[in-house]
Amino acid sequence: MSEEMNNEQEHKGPRKFIARPKVCQFCSDKNIKIDYKNTDLLRRFVTEEGRIRPRRQTGTCAKHQRAVAVAVKRARYIALLPFTSEPYQDVIR
Amino acid sequence: MRKYEVLFIANPDIDEDSLNGVIEKISGWIQASGGVVEKVENWGKKRLTYRIQKQRDGQYVLITANMEPSATKELSNNLRFVESIIRSMITLVEK
Numbered sequence: 624m625s626e627e628m629n630n631e632q633e634h635k636g637p638r639k640f641i642a643r644p645k646v647c648q649f650c651s652d653k654n655i656k657i658d659y660k661n662t663d664l665l666r667r668f669v670t671e672e673g674r675i676r677p678r679r680q681t682g683t684c685a686k687h688q689r690a691v692a693v694a695v696k697r698a699r700y701i702a703l704l705p706f707t708s709e710p711y712q713d714v715i716r
Numbered sequence: 717m718r719k720y721e722v723l724f725i726a727n728p729d730i731d732e733d734s735l736n737g738v739i740e741k742i743s744g745w746i747q748a749s750g751g752v753v754e755k756v757e758n759w760g761k762k763r764l765t766y767r768i769q770k771q772r773d774g775q776y777v778l779i780t781a782n783m784e785p786s787a788t789k790e791l792s793n794n795l796r797f798v799e800s801i802i803r804s805m806i807t808l809v810e811k
Contacts, residue, residue, distance in 0.1 A: 697805065697807065702766060
């Protein structure tokens, strides 16, 4: 982090994007199964308002992100995950 | 034959006997189509994240079964006409 800051101060040009090495957690740990019934796991992949988090936030690879998206959608249908945020739903109720 | 998961949400107001009756009825349908029921898991009453048919809670039941792929369509159709079931889903179990 401190190195990044130093570079910025030196160049004073447009900020360069420094890619962080991200490893997909499902690739590194093959034991984790992406399952629509595992709500505790899936909750980490949706935002507070219930939207699916993008890959740039979750760091999963394309293959597993697709699997996560399918699982979230299944969990939503069977009412294990919300389609929209809870506070918003309360307004409607 | 492939492995499927049949997950359904039953009305929270029905008692245990009638819930078991519903489970038996579904198992009967699976067996009638040449399938084998592997496991029945009753998750009990859970809060739904949104309202379904004006219900805030539901009784979740998960049935794992080996079935012919062609039998799933009829089963999902049958599930729709059970009044005490407020939602159901049939999914394929990979591997």
